[in-house]
């Protein structure tokens with residue numbers, strides 16, 4: 001395999017000078033080596049992708065480059081000169097710009113004020129006006145239209161990302177780091193971003209493009225460096241790479257791309273939602289008249305960019321958020337605004353979006369977490385007291401069944417890895433044979449192995465006759481698992497399509513609110 | 520109603536609003552940078568004590584005010600050290616500062632208890648403007664220079680906050696320190712400076728009490744004004760210009776509670792400003808989004824780089 005670091009030089013001569021180079025960089029956090037002797041470089045006029053699973057150490061590496069973390073050892077070379085980057089200010093001065101995975105924007109401020117923050121050479125008086133003008137000129141040149149006077153919280157994620165890119169360009173970034181930039185974009189917006197990146201390549205910038213999605217990396221990058229568990233597995237030219245090869249490097253074993261999925265045999269409707277309206281934490285309408293139903297034996301997927309009301313919808317269906325208007329029926333019962341306890345008792349399972357904050361009590365033990373929903377009922381509770389022997393027996397059974405890796409049932413749940421925490425939650429929720437499973441982003445942030453297991457568990461629920469509502473930002477996942485796919489945009493269901501014949505482009509358009517299809 | 524009564528009420532409301540105004544302007548800056556300082560009462564009483572002590576010893580009221588400013592800023596720096604550098608809980612540290620300030624000033628001021636100041640800060644008459652009927656005697660007679668400086672300061676602080684580069688930096692640090700940090704802003708420095716400015720202004724507010732308004736020293740002479748300042752900061756929705764109206768409105772309430780003593784029980788009247796402060800906080804809690812949205816986004820939260 002042509003995978004040794006620095007071997008292939010597809011574009012340009014081997015001696016072509018790099019813009020920035022990390023040599024043998026190591027960085028440890030308590031308990032993990034996030035980067036282990038990593039060597040990585042970017043040349044002018046190239047898009048260099050950094051590919052790896054969640055937790056591979058990609059963000060840590062670029063945070064070092066941007067002066068947010070100090071490496072334990074190793075060195076950084078900028079245009080042939082060894083440097084120490086002690087702060088973002090020094091990184092910016094060296095021509096490094098970064099678009100963080102979670103945007104670093106001051107939401108209540110205007111676009112221009114955000115761009116002016118800390119920008120050298122802004123006038124003291126009325127900085128926003130001057131910077132706004134410069135912003136427009138740059139926007140023109142790179143094809144990134146923005147309105148400098150808009151407040152950032154009003155912008156879509158794609159527009160916010162443009163502001164972040166412009167901020168970096170305004171500071172004279174030669175090297176632009178984009179950390180998982182496509183995770184907040186629709187397929188169309190992703191296409192536009194790729195055009196901007198080509199533009200930057202032509203202007204001689206070096207781009208570091210971080211992703212865990214193989215297709216994207218192959219589409220946009222010139223070279224690809226794959227990381228796994230803190231180490232560089234190899235660097236390859238994109239022209240010579242393919243999906244299976246990258247997947248193998250990323251995961252460290254052969255990866256099967258297809259799950260076995262039996263034909264769908266939908267039964268009667270387990271959940272029907274009729275025109276519900278729900279508000280978000282700020283009191284603004286978040287779900288606006290959503291109507292759909294989910295049948296037994298099917299997986300109903302909800303796709304859409306995060307923040308379009310999915311969270312509020314799931315919270316409303318689990319009794320955690322008030323429904324202002326509309327009706328919800330589950331298994332024929334009207335359950336609008338019933339309590340979470342009531343819903344759990346009639347067989348609704350909830351796999352929440354924020355697994356540590358809402359899915360477990362981090363300080364309680366694994367076994368205590370496993371009975372959280374049923375601690376008040378026999379056999380776990382007798383005469384108001386916990387019957388510890390049955391708790392232990394039950395816990396040992398499901399730990400085995402669901403393959404939860406824990407040193408003992410007594411271990412605090414917070415010590416488990418992300419994948420095992422998720423399996424614990426699924427074990428608790430699914431072991432009571434629920435009729436309806438509400439799963440929000442069930443595989444978010446998990447590695448390939450855990451992801452496969454979780455998806456398999458959901459498919460088994462479907463085969464067993466449960467209705468499954470799957471909310472996910474990962475379009476691939478929804479398309480792979482769901483029998484029908486609904487798209488949410490600004491609190492409305494913009495369309496429902498059958499899973500088998502779903503078309504990425506069409507769903508992408510619906511995610512941007514552009515088209516309504518009924519299926 | 521008797522015009523003379525109105526004139527003197529407004530005039531005294533202004534005079535009484537001055538320490539509230541200075542304190543509130545300071546607290547607005549501290550909170551805009553993301554640091555709550557509940558130590559205003561403590562910084563004010565330390566300022567009042569230091570102002571009196573220096574003015575009494577040296578015989579120059581302006582030097583007294585200068586001392587009050589320095590002592591207020593020093594006390595605030597202690598709060599900044601605990602909350603910004605050591606990341607202690609801002610509320611606990613602020614409360615401690617108030618209790619410490621009240622205790623220390625009381626202890627140091629024992630020998631001076633009840634003493635009048637030798638040379639108080641004189642009242643001024645604004646030439647020209649004082650001649651205007653009704654308004655002249657209301658606004659431009661019998662005030663000290665600090666009344667007008669306070670208003671001028673409010674305008675300047677507003678311009679700095681909303682129309683300059685520094686303002687963008689301060690507001691950004693209070694809204695999202697991680698963003699500011701990622702753009703090379705020294706979050707710690709900005710917070711130290713804003714908190715120190717807050718203490719400096721609170722100190723002057725306290726000094727005004729002992730050097731100008733009631734030129735004497737009495738233990739606990741700030742009488743809870745620091746707490747009104749905290750409420751006023753919210754009432755003014757962190758806007759220096761609104762602080763002007765808020766401060767003079769509460770000044771009027773304080774003054775009226777003296778004036779109406781002939782008719783209503785004095786205990787009840789003394790409650791008035793505090794009852795109002797509670798009301799303001801309750802309303803701002805209930806009123807929901809409109810009020811709360813203006814609170815700086817990371818108010819009260821220590822900043823730790825790279826925390827997830």
Ligand SMILES: Nc1ncnc2c1ncn2[C@@H]1O[C@H](COP(=O)(O)OP(=O)(O)O)[C@@H](O)[C@H]1O
Nearest residue numbers: 029032034053054055056057058059060061825
């Ligand atoms: N600030 C931190 N403190 C402790 N551990 C961290 C921190 N940042 C990252 N890690 C750990 O380092 C590893 C790599 O994380 P990260 O660089 O975020 O991976 P990636 O961006 O590739 O998903 C993970 O195991 C993560 O838990």
Ligand SMILES: [Mg+2]
Nearest residue numbers: 058059060101
């Ligand atoms: Mg990452």
